[in-house]
Amino acid sequence: MTLTLLAAAKTAPAETTAAAADPLADLRHYWDASVGWVNTHWLQIGIAVGAGLLIYFLLSMVRRFALKHALSAEGEMTFTHIAGRVIHKTKSFVLAIVAIRLVAGYAQPPAIIMQFVQFVFTIAVVMQVAIWAREIVLGLIQRRAAEGHNETLSNAMGIIRLLISVALFAIAAIVILDNMGVNVTGLIAGLGIGGIAIGLAAQGIFSDLFASLSIIFDRPFRVGETIKYDTSTATVERIGLKSTRLRSLNGELLVISNTNLLSKEITNFAHLHRRRITFKIGVIYQTTPQMLRDLPALLEEQVTAAGHEFIRSSFLSFGASSLDFELLFDVFSDQFDEVAAARTDVAIRLFEAMATAGYEFAYPTQTTFTAAPDGTMIMPYPESPKPKPAAAKAAKAT
Known part of the structure; x- marks a missing residue:
């Protein structure tokens, strides 16, 4: 009986394995x-x-x-x-x-x-x-x-x-x-x-590709806009996958990789609703104090007459050969050509008004002093005559 059970136990797994393999x-x-x-x-x-x-x-x-x-x-x-x-x-x-x-x-x-x-x-x-x-x-x-x-x-x-x-x-x-x-x-x-x-x-390729996508999605500038990159001012002509093409003010074509373009500060001139213009005006030292006091009001009057917003005008510094004033005003336009025309118009108005009022523009001058062989200073302009001491005493006695 025991032998029969052992035989059945041995054959059962074999039959199960065969069935599973079928x-x-x-x-x-x-x-x-x-x-x-x-x-x-x-x-x-x-x-x-x-x-x-x-x-x-x-x-x-x-x-x-x-x-x-x-x-x-x-x-x-x-x-x-x-x-x-x-x-x-x-x-x-x-x-x-x-x-x-x-x-x-x-x-x-x-x-x-x-x-x-x-x-x-x-x-x-x-x-x-x-x-x-x-x-x-x-x-x-x-x-x-x-x-x-x-x-x-x-x-x-x-x-x-x-x-x-x-x-x-x-x-x-x-x-x-x-x-x-x-x-x-x-x-x-x-x-x-x-x-x-x-x-x-492919680090370089992916770097420029992602930089291109950054420019496309973030839009720091668009095609046709004028930007300042590093020391160059140019107009964007095309934004590519690897590089961006810029047309400089002098006409040269600048090709800059997108990675390098985004690594430096970019100034976009496209969305300026107003542009500030600064003039530095120098008048001669012979200008009277009263004329110096009246000059800021004269500058403001001309800027206002031209239709622009006057910001300020004030004395700036004592220059090497001029008394320097500063003029700031805003032109409300986002077109560079209109801003340039406004700057020219105001400059001509200022020149005409200041000339009419008797102001003289300073220009670089230099006075040279020479000396005689005995060391006496020779003045570059004629000296006013001075009375001699003896003659002065005689005149006093009389």
Whole structure:
């Protein structure tokens, strides 16, 4: 009896292993379980199928209505238009698998069928979310490009779409693998190391690319605007992916990499609603004190008569050959040509008024003193005659 039990114990694992290794036996087992489930829960299955079809129909109607409403909105690249693009990218297969997942529990399917539904549902939803995220990001970027009519961003949409797609679908693949029970720690580490290696290898290219995107989105300047970069004043002609082209005031074409352009201070002259002009006016030292007191009022009168805003006028310094005054006034215009014309007009008005009032403009002068061989100073101008001491005494006695 004991020998019989031992023999049965030895042969049982072998039979179980053989059955597990036989795929036909597994398929037969799953088939029998499925047939038994259908025969036992046919009513629940029918109700679940009907409910799933109804849910799929309702979701399809909602998608169709939302898409029609979004596409009927006025304007391009609005938030409604972006929402329409996202809805348009919603796949019918995703709606179907969502409907199946919602009603699968009611039909009480076998564990293997439920696991399969859950697996397909996870893949479909994760990929659909990645597609939605890509459309939202690309839509916002294109909306930004449409607002500024930016040719550079429009040309860069190809590489931007590629980078965003790779990043989002890589994340989606990691999420799917993690839900399948795969250890993704090594994969994430490998992707991180690979990304660092690629970033270091293409550091210069990515640096200029991101600098270009910073210029496009932050908009420190636009095409056609006049800026001052370092010591150069120029007009922006084109913003590229790697460099920006500027046309200087003298006509030269300046090509500057975007990284270097953003690394220094930039002065933008485009959005000045007023421009301040400063004049330094020097008059000769022979000007009388009263004329010096009257000069600020005269300057203010001429600026006001020209239609500009007077800021201040005051004595500045004792120059080497002039008494220096400072004049500040504002011109309300954002056009440089109008500002230049206003500056010329005010300058001519000041010259005419000061000449009429008797003011003389100072210019650099220098007086040279010489001496005789005996050391006596020879004055550069004639001396007034002085009476001799003897003659003075005689005149006093008389």
